Amino acid sequence: xxxxxxxxxxxxxxxxxxxxxxxxxxxxxxxxxxxxxxxxxxxxxxxxxxxxxxxxxxxxxxxxxxxxxxxxxxxxxxxxxxxxxxxxxxxxxxxxxxxxxxxxxxxxxxxxxxxxxxxxxxxxxxxxxxxxxxxxxx
Amino acid sequence: xxxxxxxxxxxxxxxxxxxxxxxxxxxxxxxxxxxxxxxxxxxxxxxxxxxxxxxxxxxxxxxxxxxxxxxxxxxxxxxxxxxxxxxxxxxxxxxxxxxxxxxxxxxxxxxxxxxxxxxxxxxxxxxxxxxxxxxxxxxxxxxxxxxxxxxxxxxxxxxxxxxxxxxxxxxxxxxxxxxxx
Numbered sequence: 001x002x003x004x005x006x007x008x009x010x011x012x013x014x015x016x017x018x019x020x021x022x023x024x025x026x027x028x029x030x031x032x033x034x035x036x037x038x039x040x041x042x043x044x045x046x047x048x049x050x051x052x053x054x055x056x057x058x059x060x061x062x063x064x065x066x067x068x069x070x071x072x073x074x075x076x077x078x079x080x081x082x083x084x085x086x087x088x089x090x091x092x093x094x095x096x097x098x099x100x101x102x103x104x105x106x107x108x109x110x111x112x113x114x115x116x117x118x119x120x121x122x123x124x125x126x127x128x129x130x131x132x133x134x135x136x137x138x
Numbered sequence: 139x140x141x142x143x144x145x146x147x148x149x150x151x152x153x154x155x156x157x158x159x160x161x162x163x164x165x166x167x168x169x170x171x172x173x174x175x176x177x178x179x180x181x182x183x184x185x186x187x188x189x190x191x192x193x194x195x196x197x198x199x200x201x202x203x204x205x206x207x208x209x210x211x212x213x214x215x216x217x218x219x220x221x222x223x224x225x226x227x228x229x230x231x232x233x234x235x236x237x238x239x240x241x242x243x244x245x246x247x248x249x250x251x252x253x254x255x256x257x258x259x260x261x262x263x264x265x266x267x268x269x270x271x272x273x274x275x276x277x278x279x280x281x282x283x284x285x286x287x288x289x290x291x292x293x294x295x296x297x298x299x300x301x302x303x304x305x306x307x308x309x310x311x312x313x314x315x316x317x318x319x
Contacts (some may be wrong), residue, residue, distance in 0.1 A: 051259060062158055062180065063154055068156070085192070
């Protein structure tokens with residue numbers, strides 16, 4: 001039972017016992033005299049050495065790049081606030097919509113309404129007939 | 139994370155400092171191209187910034203969540219590009235970490251041998267099926283616990299072990315074949 005489990009562990013995790021699941025790490029010390037397991041261990045170790053040779057570098061400029069991008073993406077955050085994913089935050093678009101309505105209303109109040117008496121050219125001609133005569137052009 | 143979800147840039151900087159290199163190494167091993175890997179890393183960290191409110195610490199660890207995002211992005215890039223770019227960059231910037239710290243003191247033959255081994259291993263990794271490659275990189279290189287690997291791959295613990303065993307078996311086969319040729 002232990003033999004089979006050890007073979008499975010070596011096949012899956014290799015020879016770095018510290019990478020094995022915690023509860024299985026003690027198993028290896030129980031079977032140090034098992035020749036088959038020792039052979040499998042050496043075989044796994046050979047593959048691990050090759051895997052360990054493939055180390056990669058990291059880009060040191062990434063942090064600065066990402067930091068500069070989050071500052072640009074404030075517009076995205078406003079969009080997220082405006083269109084939330086949860087119904088619990090539905091008050092956010094409601095507030096935004098209310099503000100737009102209030103803004104429209106306040107602009108509408110300030111704009112001067114045209115006289116209803118002169119809404120088209122026929123009315124303007126009609127009312128012009130009542131205006132006093134202007135002799136300034138004579 | 140709560141502070142990040144409220145737009146606290148200092149809190150984000152701290153998380154960035156802790157996680158960015160690990161995610162970058164993961165992306166570089168998963169893809170064959172350092173520029174693509176850097177794009178994936180940036181996008182992963184920007185998603186952390188934008189979607190921090192979606193993270194639930196009761197369901198998973200932040201490392202697991204970030205690796206999950208990065209893996210999905212790697213798969214998206216892979217689909218867009220149809221196949222991963224092969225090894226043209228492995229011998230220069232991508233593998234510098236492997237040879238840094240002492241390459242100058244070693245002879246040119248040993249240096250060349252190291253670079254060849256790195257290229258072989260990277261090539262072998264890229265030729266594995268995506269799930270096997272993900273399992274191996276997450277478990278062996280990123281040293282994530284089994285539970286986290288299983289969560290990222292959306293499989294059971296026993297299926298994760300099975301994927302890892304198949305990945306190592308296939309990798310050994312590919313490397314033995316390439317050494318033989």
